[in-house]
Amino acid sequence: MKTLKIIKIGGNIIDNEAALSSFLEVFATINSPKILIHGGGKLATQLANQLGLEVKMIDGRRITDKATLDLITMVYAGKINKNIVAELQSKNCNAIGFSGADGNTIISKKRPVKPIDFGFVGDVKKVNIETLQVLLEHKVTPVFCALTHDKKGQLLNTNADTIASELAIGFAKYYQTELYYCFEKNGVLRDVSDENSVIREITTQSYQNLIDDKVIVDGMLPKLNNCVHAIEKNVYKVCIGKPEMLYDDKANFTTITK
């Protein structure tokens, strides 16, 4: 089976021009088929504040009203996605930008309004990989933003970590799929303020203890939920850490195992 690397980058890499550029340099040189997923929540929050739009996050998910959906469509599918694609082209990586509506790749369902009305936020229902497979076979790299659609004309905001895990699950039957969550820390830390406290391996059992002990909080909670879900659904390898983990086996990072 061929290897496919699915890599997600978070807000703190996207926001830092130098960090983004050095990440894309590494990403562009990966020889196997690859897909990039980017978030951008930090920039969306910053722009919403500038525009006077109220920002509300619950359980790591953004309450997305119509004005916020318009803003994030411009920011995620526009500014961030197109700049990443342009920079990849400059590094001789032939990339194409995607939302879940493009190629009908990711269909989602608007969250029920109870118990919390998240507005235009979608939970993934189906991933269609056929179009993506054709691109990968032709050495073209899809770059996904955090938008999906409901197949009735409505775009929906979907957490980028979830998009990455659902794509990885969709490909797991056809490729030996590796899923990497790149962010600004060395991995899942026992003590968030100590970069040397990386937990090298988290199993689907030890994960629950880490939640109970409040070692995993905030944005790390949904991220690890996605990791565990992916590993349970036959994704071959799931890792969290700095971009170095993509090329340095000896780097300190976290691997999620069954």
Ligand SMILES: Nc1ncnc2c1ncn2[C@@H]1O[C@H](COP(=O)(O)OP(=O)(O)O)[C@@H](O)[C@H]1O
């Ligand atoms: N045990 C932990 N180890 C590392 N980070 C943690 C941990 N618990 C909570 N976090 C927080 O989770 C954040 C990552 O989640 P998030 O902000 O959603 O990342 P991203 O932008 O990559 O999606 C880190 O910046 C950190 O503040």
Ligand SMILES: CC(=O)N[C@@H](CCC(=O)OP(=O)(O)O)C(=O)O
């Ligand atoms: C529904 C929901 O919360 N969507 C996220 C999508 C962006 C994202 O996931 O960005 P990061 O990976 O940089 O956090 C949001 O709007 O913040």
